[in-house]
Amino acid sequence: MTTLTIGNRLDDKDAAEQSKYNRYNGITSGHRACQGCGEALAARCVVDVAHRVTGGNIAVVNATGCLEVFSCVYPENSWRIPWLHSLFGNAAAVATGVASAFVISGKKDMRVIAQGGDGSTSDIGLGCLSGMFDRNDDVLYVCYDNQAYMNTGVQRSSATPILARTATTLPVRGYMGNAAGTGKNVPQIAMAHEIPYVATASICNIRDLEEKISKAILLKGSRYVHVHVPCPLGWGYPPSETVRIARMAVECGLFPLFEAENGVVVGSTPIDNPKPVEEYLRAQRRFAHLFGKNAPPEIIETIQQIASRNLEKYRLSGEFSHE
Amino acid sequence: MxxxxxxxxxxxxxxxxxxxxxxxxxxxxxxxxxxxxxxxxxxxxxxxxxxxxxxxxxxxxxxxxxxxxxxxxxxxxxxxxxxxxxxxxxxxxxxxxxxxxxxxxxxxxxxxxxxxxxxxxxxxxxxxxxxxxxxxxxxxxxxxxxxxxxxxxxxxxxxxxxxxxxxxxxxxxxxxxxxxxxxxxxxxxxxxxxxxxxxxxxxxxxxxxxxxxxxxxxxxxxxxxxxxxxxxxxxxxxxxxxxDRHSGGLIRTYKTEEAKTIIVAMGSVLGTIKDTVDELNAQGEKYGVVSVVSYRPFPAEALRAALAHAQHVVVVEKALAVGTGGILFQELELPLKNIVRKISSIIAGLGGRAITKSMLKYALKQDEREIFLGLDQNVVAEKIQLVKSCCCK
The missing domain is CATH 3.40.50.970 (Thiamin diphosphate (ThDP)-binding fold, Pyr/PP domains)
Structure with a gap:
């Protein structure tokens, strides 16, 4: 039985695509992402592994947002794949058109990825995304979720976690940040459409992300992968901590890693010893007010309960484990 | 076929x-x-x-x-x-x-x-x-x-x-x-x-x-x-x-050679306008018609050439820029400046209001810069009165 120790990564079969000397580098260096950008890291993993698995037969449709803005300011361009940016709220529909055109023009091997941030996915583009799911169009949609509108200066999106501080949910006396009981769970919305494949992933687990993308890119019909990508600027932590912050979110249960097929959860990544959410929250300035002298003591418990519910809901204690 | x-x-x-x-x-x-x-x-x-x-x-x-x-x-x-x-x-x-x-x-x-x-x-x-x-x-x-x-x-x-x-x-x-x-x-x-x-x-x-x-x-x-x-x-x-069929192009002219007054319009209303012009010309008047087929790009030069000899240009259009007036009218005003002495605007057919020959004939006789074809002043007055008497309490 193999174990995933460092040594095995020398074995090409088990190595992450990103660890390979000949990875495609679908997004070349020199782009304008912030230091420690989780989205840049995730997008490169997605594009490189999809490029490998499809033999280079991919095209990407990008929504407006950080990823689009930092990667292609004319005359510079980081993308080494066919890439199209149309608008903020229409990436899913544009991708539908692209996928259809490849079929009509006989390019049957071409696979299409649509990608965007949480704003273009959960808010302005949700109508187009739901339409794409409804028709089961042959597109893999990847959402890079950094939980707010980072490109415009950290405003609240419907993916912003409760009690988080953003520029439009600034905590003031009597108001503790983003209201509780709000927000959308897009992976669950995707599952409600009973599309062939839905998964969540995190940049703290690149092999898992790559595995899910490798699987999803070859499936037919609508597929949705939601990737948790911490943002040093918006969340308030040092750029060197991005991967650690992502791991803390997963290990406390706030960002469960799971897969669903045709609307049913079929597997999740178990957490051996769930960490308290406090550790994750304390590491970020967007939650600093929760630990100030005006904060109600029970407030952390509210968030802890969300994590605990996730542990149960996605059976993160290990029943799904395939091993 | x-x-x-x-x-x-x-x-x-x-x-x-x-x-x-x-x-x-x-x-x-x-x-x-x-x-x-x-x-x-x-x-x-x-x-x-x-x-x-x-x-x-x-x-x-x-x-x-x-x-x-x-x-x-x-x-x-x-x-x-x-x-x-x-x-x-x-x-x-x-x-x-x-x-x-x-x-x-x-x-x-x-x-x-x-x-x-x-x-x-x-x-x-x-x-x-x-x-x-x-x-x-x-x-x-x-x-x-x-x-x-x-x-x-x-x-x-x-x-x-x-x-x-x-x-x-x-x-x-x-x-x-x-x-x-x-x-x-x-x-x-x-x-x-x-x-x-x-x-x-x-x-x-x-x-x-x-x-x-x-x-x-x-x-x-x-x-x-x-x-x-x-x-x-x-x-x-x-x-x-x-x-073997004339369709498209930038503009089309109809009886403009001898015309003193030329009506400019776009789309299906041109049929009614041409019928109106035929009837008026049969009574000895001198009307012509120019159809704008290509609105964008705007064929300013072609229109200038077709309208230069007119004494009066009347723009009939089914749109209104609230606060300024006829849109096609305004776009024609500049190219015709210092070329055509008089240019006037008829706003017609908004929201599907019928445009009839008799309405057009009546409007063409008016000497006004801007006409709202078939506007019912009673309805306007009623509406003004209604708004005045409205109260949320």
Whole structure:
């Protein structure tokens, strides 16, 4: 039985695509992402592994947002794949058109990825995304979720976690940040459409992300992968901590890693010893007010309960484990 | 071959003859019959190798079309009124990305108040969006202009909107000559995209353009529109050579040689105007008519040439820029400055209000700079009174 120790990564079969000397580098260096950008890291993993698995037969449709803005300011361009940016709220529909055109023009091997941030996915583009799911169009949609509108200066999106501080949910006396009981769970919305494949992933687990993308890119019909990508600027932590912050979110249960097929959860990544959410929250300035002298003591418990519910809901204690 | 067809069917048949690979639209009156018929043609395999996508909004309709056109497939969509407003961000996007798609706009008023009937407010809302905008006068011309539209779009790498009067054309039955597939294939060759999403030749389409280059991009779009004047005229001539029928071009004149007063208009109202002019001229008057077929690009020079000898130019239009007046009227004022002594504006047919010969005859006798044709002053006064007496308590 193999174990995933460092040594095995020398074995090409088990190595992450990103660890390979000949990875495609679908997004070349020199782009304008912030230091420690989780989205840049995730997008490169997605594009490189999809490029490998499809033999280079991919095209990407990008929504407006950080990823689009930092990667292609004319005359510079980081993308080494066919890439199209149309608008903020229409990436899913544009991708539908692209996928259809490849079929009509006989390019049957071409696979299409649509990608965007949480704003273009959960808010302005949700109508187009739901339409794409409804028709089961042959597109893999990847959402890079950094939980707010980072490109415009950290405003609240419907993916912003409760009690988080953003520029439009600034905590003031009597108001503790983003209201509780709000927000959308897009992976669950995707599952409600009973599309062939839905998964969540995190940049703290690149092999898992790559595995899910490798699987999803070859499936037919609508597929949705939601990737948790911490943002040093918006969340308030040092750029060197991005991967650690992502791991803390997963290990406390706030960002469960799971897969669903045709609307049913079929597997999740178990957490051996769930960490308290406090550790994750304390590491970020967007939650600093929760630990100030005006904060109600029970407030952390509210968030802890969300994590605990996730542990149960996605059976993160290990029943799904395939091993 | 001659058919007795509803305008929408004639347009659908003409579009199908152009062999698009994508038809994508969202239902809105009065455009629906066109795409319903196209769907029928696709499902009956009279139009093959073409996808029909049922979308959830106009925003999705134009977006799917943008995607398929960018991936190298000839693409078509249709909408009206509120639908055009809802997809407006995509309308600008398509021209900015230089995607040669074709759209039918079934012209309809814009609400509020909600109104499903014909006027040109919707088209006017995108007059600066960088699309070529053509206004057919009859169902025959509506069908013909769609065939020309694909040719113009692909020659110029610029989207084309064919603005067809809702109901008056889309729902009216007329005799229409639908050309043979062979002739259309000959006129409009197989679509070869100049650029598209291609794994063998990766290209980034739609990048952000900073201030250092944006001015140039807009300037080039302007030059392209101006250059389109020649192309539109040429395609009209080529169409005549191939199909032996005058359709399209920039403008058309009717009895203008001897005319003292020339009426300028766009779309289906020209039929009524020409009838009116015939009757007036039979009584010894000297009226002429100029049809604006290409509204964008605006054929200022051609119009100046056609109108220079007139003593009076009257612009009849189915749109109103609230706060300034007639839109086509204002656009004509500048080119005709110091050339035509008198130019006046008739705002007519808003929200589907009937435009009759007698109304036109009456209005043409008035010596006023701006007339609202058939405006009922009693209703206006009543409404003013009503608003005055309104109170939320």
């Amino acid at each position: 001659l058919h007795q067809l509803e305008g929408s069917q004639a347009i659908a048949k003409a579009v199908a003859l152009c062999r698009p690979g994508m038809v994508c639209a969202y239902p809105i009156t009065p455009q629906t019959h066109i795409v319903e018929h196209l769907g029928e043609l696709i499902h009956a395999e009279e139009l093959w190798n073409c996808d029909y996508v049922n979308v959830e909004s106009e925003m999705a309709a134009i977006s799917v079309t943008i995607g398929s056109q960018a991936a190298g497939v000839r693409s078509y969509t249709a909408t009206s009124s509120q639908g055009l407003l809802y997809m407006q961000e995509g309308v600008y996007n398509a021209s900015g990305l230089e995607l040669p798609m074709v759209m039918t706009l079934g012209n309809r008023a814009i609400g509020s108040p909600i109104n499903i009937w014909n006027d040109h407010s919707d088209a006017m809302s995108v007059r600066d969006a960088g699309w070529i905008m053509l206004f057919p006068e009859t169902n025959q011309e509506a069908a013909d202009l769609h065939i020309q539209a694909f040719k113009i779009a692909e020659t110029l790498q610029c989207p084309v909107m064919v603005c067809v009067d809702g109901f008056v054309l889309t729902h009216a039955y007329e005799r229409v000559d639908i050309p043979s597939p062979e002739m259309v294939d000959d006129f409009l060759p197989h679509y070869e995209p100049r650029f598209c999403l291609d794994a063998a030749n990766p290209l980034a389409i739609g990048t952000m353009v900073p201030p250092e280059y944006f001015m140039e991009v807009r300037y080039l779009a302007h030059k392209k529109q101006l250059g389109a004047l020649k192309i539109i005229e040429q395609v009209g001539k080529d169409f005549y050579k191939k199909f």
